[in-house]
């Protein structure tokens with residue numbers, strides 16, 4: 001797994017990426033499987049989506065992955081999976097050691113190993129079955145690819161190890177960070193020397209006594225002279241923790257994200273967030289995007305003049321967030337889900353899965369400075385009184401894990417009475433004027449009506465983000481009548497939307513166009529019949545990242561807005577200097 005910095009110098013960590021043995025087992029229950037009967041007659045790349053490969057395209061069922069490890073010593077080993085879709089059960093030498101439900105999030109499983117070869121088998125299930133993967137449901141508007149979709153690593157742990165490090169900006173003036181080091185020890189009491197370095201300068205060096213198996217050590221570290229992170233100057237720093245013969249390096253950026261009236265402030269300055277919704281999907285790779293595609297996406301987002309991306313509708317790959325940290329692209333990271341109903345939120349197993357997904361989302365993305373807000377419950381039934389408890393529980397869970405970032409959800413119930421807007425720091429609205437409702441010349445009026453609704457709901461003092469808006473365009477389809485589905489219509493609609501939101505009036509704090517790239521949608525007839533080609537065609541690039549007509553329009557307009565903002569700043573910065 002290629003993170004953009006080395007996470008460990010002392011701890012032995014091996015990448016298990018490569019080609020594993022593979023078998024498509026079929027439409028059977030995992031409990032009914034005898035591992036000895038599995039015939040591994042195929043191979044599969046890891047990371048990868050088996051159902052994005054021609055041989056298994058479109059197939060759903062139970063599959064099996066196998067690899068052989070060669071362990072050097074007797075120790076506690078930790079298998080770290082960045083994501084498996086969407087359910088898996090793990091075996092070491094045919095002994096079950098763990099299980100995980102839900103794709104898009106990191107999880108780990110430990111086992112005690114002895115020197116020599118061990119066999120790892122993963123049973124993986126990509127079926128859209130509430131039984132084993134409540135968050136992956138067939139009515140969603142994206143194709144749920146399956147497999148070991150992100151990198152896998154094998155850690156060798158010592159008696160005492162660093163389990164997690166969190167870095168939070170304390171203040172910018174004077175610059176300080178708060179560092180929390182979670183430590184686990186197999187033996188108590190224990191003593192160990194803890195060292196914390198930032199950019200190779202030692203800030204903490206102390207002998208610590210560990211009285212409990214799990215403990216968290218907190219430090220406030222002054223960082224005079226250290227540069228801060230912002231979209232225009234994405235400065236990053238490396239924090240290295242050493243604990244006896246274990247270690248962990250994390251990368252962070254010092255910055256503050258605040259909601260101030262109707263604006264979003266980063267480091268005390270109002271920012272206009274301009275960008276897109278982005279699915280992690282590609283016809284050839286499914287959800288298992290190689291770094292090439294991630295880098296291509298970031299290059300194009302920057303080329304378009306974006307400083308913002310909403311990871312719709314699930315937690316994003318850490319490698320993509322690394323690239324956003326470096327590019328200064330602000331990210332809305334969102335828990336997995338789509339148009340949840342009261343029934344979902346009242347279902348204990350669903351809510352448990354959603355809360356666990358939130359826990360894993362925050363744990364994975366916590367230290368990334370590019371992550372400027374958390375989201376969840378995309379277009380859930382937030383107008384239904386029966387959902388209010390579920391909304392409060394999910395959004396409160398996020399806040400309990402991180403109170404340093406604003407929290408929101410994308411609502412498509414603003415005109416018809418959203419009941420949960422009091423729970424968010426900023427109001428996010430999904431609206432499709434000129435596509436699903438109204439005609440293109442009615443867009444300004446429809447948007448204005450939505451803002452009036454926000455005001456009358458008593459939420460007008462909060463920032464507004466248009467979290468989805470757009471139109472479909474079949475790649476390459478241009479026609480003299482330029483109606484819906486043509487590239488001309490999409491370009492024209494987005495021009496009207498962007499002018500209305502940012503050049504004619506400046507009510508909103510941000511925009512995430514729906515969407516960056518075309519994606520395959522769910523295969524159910526009810527979904528696919530409304531999706532030409534079986535794709536959601538609202539991308540401004542197609543699924544292979546080839547630009548449509550709208551690409552050039554957006555690039556021009558985002559650049560116009562940026563120069564407008566610069567002039568505005570230079571004008572205001574000039575105020576008072578003329579006598």
Ligand code: ADA
Nearest residue numbers: 141378379430468514536538
């Ligand atoms: C909704 C949903 C998106 C997508 C979009 C569309 O806003 O949040 O995931 O389905 O509609 O294309 O209709």
